[in-house]
Amino acid sequence: MRLRRFLVLRMIQLVPVLLVVVVLNFVLIHLAPGDVALAMAGENPDPVYMAAIRERFGLDKPLHVQLLTYIARIAQGDLGDSFRSRRPVTETLLERVPATLLLVATALAFSSLLGTIVGTWIARRAGGGLDVWVSGLAVASYSVPVFWLGLMLILFLAIRVPVFPPSGMMSVTGVAPGLARWLDILHHLVLPALALSTVWFGQYVRIARSSVLQVLSEDFVTTARAIGYPERQVLFGHVLPNAMLPVVTVLGLQLGLVLAGAVLTETVFAWPGLGQLVYESILARDTPLIVGSYVVMGVCVVAASLLVDLVYAALDPRVEL
Amino acid sequence: MTGRYPSQVGDRVRTVAGLLVLVLLLVTMSGSRSLAAPATGPATLVVPISVDARTLNPNWQADTGGYHPSSNIHCHLVAMDWGVVKGTPVYGDLADSWTADAAGRVYTFRLRRNARFHDGRPVTSADVKYTYDTIIEKRYPLRAYLADVKEIRTPDPATVVIELNGPDAAFVPMLGIASNWFGKILPKHLYEGKEWPTADVNARPVGCGAFKFVEWARGSSFTLEANPDHHMGRPKIDRLVFRIIPDPNVAYAEFMAGRMPYLPFDYTPPYAEVATKLMKDPSMDVVFTPSIYSRDFYLNLRREPLNNPKVRRAIAHALDRRAMNQLAFYGLWKPSWNAGIDALPAFLNKNARYPDANRKLAEDLLDEAGLRRGPDGFRFKISVTNYPVTDGRVMAEVAVQQLRRVGIDARWDQYDPQTWFTRLREGNFDISTYFVRYGPDPDAYREHFGTGQARNFMGYSNPELDRTLDEARRSSDPAKRLPLYAKVQEMLVRDMPYINMFTERKISLVRKGWTGFSAQESGYNKSMTWFGYANVAPPR
Numbered sequence: 059m060r061l062r063r064f065l066v067l068r069m070i071q072l073v074p075v076l077l078v079v080v081v082l083n084f085v086l087i088h089l090a091p092g093d094v095a096l097a098m099a100g101e102n103p104d105p106v107y108m109a110a111i112r113e114r115f116g117l118d119k120p121l122h123v124q125l126l127t128y129i130a131r132i133a134q135g136d137l138g139d140s141f142r143s144r145r146p147v148t149e150t151l152l153e154r155v156p157a158t159l160l161l162v163a164t165a166l167a168f169s170s171l172l173g174t175i176v177g178t179w180i181a182r183r184a185g186g187g188l189d190v191w192v193s194g195l196a197v198a199s200y201s202v203p204v205f206w207l208g209l210m211l212i213l214f215l216a217i218r219v220p221v222f223p224p225s226g227m228m229s230v231t232g233v234a235p236g237l238a239r240w241l242d243i244l245h246h247l248v249l250p251a252l253a254l255s256t257v258w259f260g261q262y263v264r265i266a267r268s269s270v271l272q273v274l275s276e277d278f279v280t281t282a283r284a285i286g287y288p289e290r291q292v293l294f295g296h297v298l299p300n301a302m303l304p305v306v307t308v309l310g311l312q313l314g315l316v317l318a319g320a321v322l323t324e325t326v327f328a329w330p331g332l333g334q335l336v337y338e339s340i341l342a343r344d345t346p347l348i349v350g351s352y353v354v355m356g357v358c359v360v361a362a363s364l365l366v367d368l369v370y371a372a373l374d375p376r377v378e379l
Numbered sequence: 380m381t382g383r384y385p386s387q388v389g390d391r392v393r394t395v396a397g398l399l400v401l402v403l404l405l406v407t408m409s410g411s412r413s414l415a416a417p418a419t420g421p422a423t424l425v426v427p428i429s430v431d432a433r434t435l436n437p438n439w440q441a442d443t444g445g446y447h448p449s450s451n452i453h454c455h456l457v458a459m460d461w462g463v464v465k466g467t468p469v470y471g472d473l474a475d476s477w478t479a480d481a482a483g484r485v486y487t488f489r490l491r492r493n494a495r496f497h498d499g500r501p502v503t504s505a506d507v508k509y510t511y512d513t514i515i516e517k518r519y520p521l522r523a524y525l526a527d528v529k530e531i532r533t534p535d536p537a538t539v540v541i542e543l544n545g546p547d548a549a550f551v552p553m554l555g556i557a558s559n560w561f562g563k564i565l566p567k568h569l570y571e572g573k574e575w576p577t578a579d580v581n582a583r584p585v586g587c588g589a590f591k592f593v594e595w596a597r598g599s600s601f602t603l604e605a606n607p608d609h610h611m612g613r614p615k616i617d618r619l620v621f622r623i624i625p626d627p628n629v630a631y632a633e634f635m636a637g638r639m640p641y642l643p644f645d646y647t648p649p650y651a652e653v654a655t656k657l658m659k660d661p662s663m664d665v666v667f668t669p670s671i672y673s674r675d676f677y678l679n680l681r682r683e684p685l686n687n688p689k690v691r692r693a694i695a696h697a698l699d700r701r702a703m704n705q706l707a708f709y710g711l712w713k714p715s716w717n718a719g720i721d722a723l724p725a726f727l728n729k730n731a732r733y734p735d736a737n738r739k740l741a742e743d744l745l746d747e748a749g750l751r752r753g754p755d756g757f758r759f760k761i762s763v764t765n766y767p768v769t770d771g772r773v774m775a776e777v778a779v780q781q782l783r784r785v786g787i788d789a790r791w792d793q794y795d796p797q798t799w800f801t802r803l804r805e806g807n808f809d810i811s812t813y814f815v816r817y818g819p820d821p822d823a824y825r826e827h828f829g830t831g832q833a834r835n836f837m838g839y840s841n842p843e844l845d846r847t848l849d850e851a852r853r854s855s856d857p858a859k860r861l862p863l864y865a866k867v868q869e870m871l872v873r874d875m876p877y878i879n880m881f882t883e884r885k886i887s888l889v890r891k892g893w894t895g896f897s898a899q900e901s902g903y904n905k906s907m908t909w910f911g912y913a914n915v916a917p918p919r
Contacts, residue, residue: 092797100441100520100560101800102826102833107518142433142440144576153597212632224632230600230620231423328624330598337625338430343797 065364072360079356080132083349084125087340093117094141094343115141128349137353138346140339147350151332155317155354157227158324158331162316164247165254170309172255173262178298180263181270193267200260208253208326215249222249225328250327254320258312265308269301276300299373306373310366314359317351421617422917425639427630427646428621431598435584438510438561439519439575446560447621448601450910452497453563453586454610456488456507456539459555459819460911462903464669464722468819469555472907473502473564473587473610474539483546483855488539494587494610496566502587502610504533509567511541513575521561523833524553548855549822556819559908589614589913599623611905615895615916627769640893640917644668644885647769653886654709663888668898669722670883671818673715674770676778677803677811677877681838684759685809689748691875694810695734696741697785698778700880707773712881718868719817720882726821726861731868733878741785757788762809767796771812774880778810803836811836815877821864822852828871839876892918 095111096103112118116127131138137147176196180189216224223229223246233242273279274297282292321333328334332351339347370377432445435452442449458472471477474488494502508531514521515528527547532540543550554562564587569580584592589611590603601621605614622639624630627646634642642648648657658665676698684690700714716735719727734740745751750758761782765775775791782789789810794802802808813836816823825848826832830840844867851863871877887898895914897906905914 090798091794091801096801096804097797098440102520102523104518104520104522107520107522110518142442144434150597157598209628209632212629217632217636220636223638224636225624225626225629226622227599230425230602230622231618325625326629328599328622328626328629330596330623334598334625341795341797342433 064367068360068364068367072357075360076132076353076356077129079352080129080349081125083352084128084345085121087343087345087348088121088124090343092343094345097342098142128346132353137350140347141344142339142342142347147346150335150347151350151354154330154332154335157329158317158320158333160243161247161250161254161323161329161331162320164251165258165320166309166312166316168251169255169258170262170305170312173259174266174302174305176259177263177266178270178293178301181267181274182293184267184271189267192263196260196263196267198260199256200264202257203322204253204257205322205326207256208250208323211249211253212326222246224249225326227330250320250323250329253327254323261308262305265304266301269304270297273297273301302373303370306366306369310362310369313365314362315355316362317355317358422615423618423620424616424641424912424915424917425620425622426641426643426912427624427633427639428643429623429625429627429630429645431623432595432601434576434581435592435595436563436565436575436578436581438514438521438563438565439517441520441560444623446908447910448592448595448603449563449584449586450559450588450908451590451603451619451912452584452588452592453565454494454502454588454907455558455562455564457551457555458558458907458911459552460897460903460906460909461668461670462905463556463671463819465900465903467904468552470904472558473507477551479551479855483548483550483853484543486541486543486551488541490537490539491610492537495608496587497585497591497606498566498569500566500568501536502564502566503536504539505536506564506567507531507539508533509571510562510565513570514562517575519561519575521557524557524562546853546855547822548860549820549852552819553822556816559910589907589911590619593618609913611907611913614913616912619912634888637890640890641896641915642888644887644898648886648888650707650709650711650773650886654711657888661891663890664899666887666889666896666898667711668885668887670885671720671722672814672816672883673720673879674712674766674774674881674883675813675815675877675879676774677808677813677837678875679806679809679837680876681806682809684748684750685761687748688875689744690750691878692734693741693744693748693785694782694787695875695878696737696744697782697787698878698880699736699781701736703774703777703781703880706777708770708881708884711886712770712884715879715882718871718879722882723818723821725857726817726864728865728868731865731872733872733875738785745785745787752786755788756786757783758786760788760790762792763789763811764792764794764799764802764808765812766814767794767799770881770883774812778812806836806838808836813877814883815879821860821867822848824848824864824867824871825852828867828876835876837876839874841870841874844870890918 095108098111099108116124139146140150180192183189212224215222227246228242233239279292279297282296317332321337324331324333325337336351428444428447430444432448433442435445435449437445437449455472456474457469459469473490473494475491477486477488479486490504496502511525511531515525527543529542529544566585569585570578589606589609591606593602593604595601603619605617607613630642630646631648633639653665678685678691680686704710704712704714716732717727717729718731745758752758763775763779765771779789779791803811815827827834828839828844829835829848830845847863847866851860854860885898889896894901895916896902897909897911902914907913
């Protein structure tokens, strides 16, 4: 009963969040110079053609009228049609979501698991030489710009030593469907997933390390050790569940950004995902596609934070829903 | 107990790491096989393009990504490619030949009788009329080139007559250059009664071009296959794949990794590597394609102090083309001092010449204009922005330094393409890099320098120049046009609304043995637009 009330409350919270997302993005796009009519007319624009485009899309109306019309449409579950391709926004977004999910989920799983393991591992050797080195590397990997790392990976692992394809999601020639196609996609996935997870990996190492370190100094750990519990049980049964809360927070934040967090990586690796689509739409001032993307991303953020709250409650008995 | 734990964890880490390495090896080996195995069977050409198409009917909107596939799927009445720099301003695609009446007002096109759409239906004059009439009626982008059309007649299925309101010697060549982007001839039987932007046939286009549509993996690639019944003969490659690669560094990496045989000039390979490494590489040809475009600085004549002719002249003296060529282009480009272009020598007035670099003269002129150096060493502030392409960017970067040396406090402002273009259209800039297109017919000057014309961002207005351009356009006699365009160039160098710096030099990379790309001479006059690949042949 309590859980249901909690879920209903969160669903209600979704409404103002999405409203802010829509209004903010709608206004920001309209503040940017240029509009879709200019993008469509090219460099030799015909004023009558541009006026017809603006009239067709209602861009000739005052901003608040455009905004209210759009909100009314969204309220009915319709994200509208793209200005440029004239295809439904929902259909366009859904086409791109699987590619982004594959990339980001792989990177997220890889970086969070490995980062947490490494962070826990060095926390037990805090202050030692290994800790200094691994912590330093973690900070470096966290600080490196993902597009630069991507280009370096391409340079070394696709050109100098050509073991992985430099870009794309699958070979455009001669791959049969079935297992061969999946292996081909995995082969293309390695470099972008490696770039993205390297950057995120450092974050998890740092968080897991400091969190585990803090819990290790708690009295209950000393007590558990004094009682004579095996070290493995102390670590997995008592330390890790308590140390996981900050890790889950970061994971939740990144899970929320799962659809938005890979724009640069997708652009560098020509990965046909949502990030690339949003980037192109912004350059073309394709308002329905931009705002539609942000609405979907907003829903993702809210859903992820809901999930984090649920996991918190499961991990920490002190947290009540 | 604690002593045992690290070794257990270590074992697990080693196991997990081992498994990961195994998976990676499997994936690598599977991929290596596909990389190592050369494409057998059909000859496939993979070409990178920087942006996805909006639709596959580019007639109703500007569509940078769409020009590539659609120029190969569709055909055009007339076409033009880089053969223009060797003297071919236009040639027939659907049109087998054409004639003009004595006044240059009525053009009669004879169509090829063997032209068919991909669904087998013949291409007739009715399709041409339907396409052009719709463009004119809906004011789609090609209308800018058809604005003077009075009527289009189709006396028989193989004849199109286009009557203009007045004589226009530039009509067919300008239609040729526009075909690179717009004016794809659409099948009337599939489009009639439908709105072009939403027509279902856009998703599986049926054209009359050298390649048939196969698949569009949105955001990823287009696949086309050779049209064996094409009116100019079957293409020499079997499959044409366009891969969407937004980042130029990655496209370059793909080419260097041997995954595609051609890096089009839009990607501009790094100048330093071209100059120091690639030109010596025996596995590739570095193709330098001359251009009908120059790269220039546009000066906003509405703004102080650029509205002062002395200041504009001083800026011309401050800009050092030779130094800029070394710094920006590693000496690979060709400086230009004229208001025309070497690639189109017929109309070039070599006597109309921009001043050479001379810092002292620049400083003297600025002093004369009353703009003396202040306590901070600078005379006035100015913003330099750039045409958002690689060459435009590097030119602006160097120009800022050269202007600062003569005491002009120049600042480099960069914008995204839409913002930049909007600012230029609104006259909201000081100096910007841009281009002037001088062909295929010299009437192209009008678009850049005629009062109120589309690319006259400088706010330049010279009634004498407008009259001269109109007079030249109305005449079809080259002997009469020549002195008129020479006069136009004199006026431009005198008034200096723009400063021509370089003839654009397009740099493409082609793997040895591949021929017929539109950027190569072997592709001139038969590529059917700059984006056409019908004539490309793999190594024997």
